Amino acid sequence: MAATEVQVRVQVLRSEWTKIRSVASTVWTLSVALVVTVALGMLISALTRNEFDSVGPRERLTFDPTFISFAGMSLGQLAMIVFGVLVVSNEYSTGMIRTSLAAVPQRGTFLSGKIAVATALALVVGLVTGFVAFLLGQAMLGPHRASIGDPGVLRAVIGAGLYMTLIAVFSMGVATMLRSPMLSLGILMPFFFLISNILGHVSATKKIGRFLPDQAGSRIMQVVPTAGDDTPYGPWGGLGIMALWVIAALAGGYVLLKRRDA
Template identity: 35%
Template sequence: MTTAATLETAATIRPRKHVNLARVVKSEWIKFWSVRSTWITLVVAVLLLVGFGLLASSMFGDGSDPGGPPGNEPTDPVGASLTGTNFAMLAFGTLGVLVMAGEYGTGMIRSSITAVPRRLPLLWAKIAVFTVVVFTVALAASAVVFTAGQAVIGDGGASWSDPGVARAVIGTAGLLTGSGLLGLGLGALMRSTPGAITTLFGVMFLLAMVAALLVPDSWSDAVQYLPSEAGDAFTAVTQADGTLSPLAGLAVFGGYIAAVVGAAAWRIKRSDV
């Protein structure tokens, strides 16, 4: 009887599935959409991008202030329709921080690491899910606000076939996604939601302003290598003097992302929760 019962019990036990990247990605996909803050932050980001873009487009060319930081108001119709990019960057960056640092704040990271003891696949899965979702949403929102914004501007608007327009719109989606990845990397590196959001805001917004005020003229060329300036370089339709080329801007901005994510991967691998 004992032998028969043991065999019956063994037959009902499901074979253990090995942890692989595909299963970790599936798990992260479920976690990503099961958190209410994900939906709220995505909606806020899209509303900021579209709302400010349409507002600036309605003011462009009529003599009103077209919006944007003082001294950086959009001078072309494409820039006007994408005025909300800076606001959306902060929202997508915050989402990136929440995706990673949120687990440390709630303690859920312990369960995640227990399920994925090698740790790094957990980070790669989060990055993969975040990149796919955010780039898709950002690209759709950028395309919509550009098309609607040019319709609002009217005869002075740009079209998709104009030189640099498609690159600017797609580049905006890339910039927003990259800002989110910076937030995700900072969240994993600092493990503090307030600290990571503050650092992201300082790096992407305040650093360029401080540099413009304090950096000597002899070092002014170095400002173009800051993350915000490099991001602007590959999303601008026309290149201003003293700025990087679109390809160089993309390379520099991507380098910052790689550095932050690399540091985050090192800490996740080396340090305890």
């Protein structure tokens, strides 16, 4: 790689970092993702501790204290979706995309720089959220808590951060294809919070729903399998399926960015 090309890539990364940290909405969404995930996880963990004595012996066998800590992930991922959409679509909604593409005509370099910076930031926030949610959630569970050294627990905690990161990157890919923040959120929100849940819990469509990105990816956060679980993949397999969805979304975004005008 020529020195000038390296310099261009470095400048693009610096530019994208400046854009992200200078927009208050993107910073706030990451903060909300952390706070909501941790707070709701602590609340559910505390309630679980109070009701644990009334739980039957069968439920105790499949009790997963680690997964309980991530009960707030369903709302935390909402903020990560918003972050991913805003990172990409803010420039389209303000018209700054024309200036950005004029400054960096290599659209692959432009998109990869934006995705790289946003992914790194989402990964840091995701990992911090995963560890904090686990530690505080286990504190709320008291005698029923798990230890970070227990089999599968560290994998689940790190996996929670990876899951949040992939949710954000998937949203970036979709937003790159659609360009509009309202349209992107209008599709992603019902997809993750309505369609996916319906397909994943209705017996007729359950086998299809388990291959959706959130259903598959969330397996990485589970340590104790649920009763009667016949899912044909494990925790890392589920995360791999989610990663394939992310790659497909990014590839679609790249193709459309290359083909159409700003």
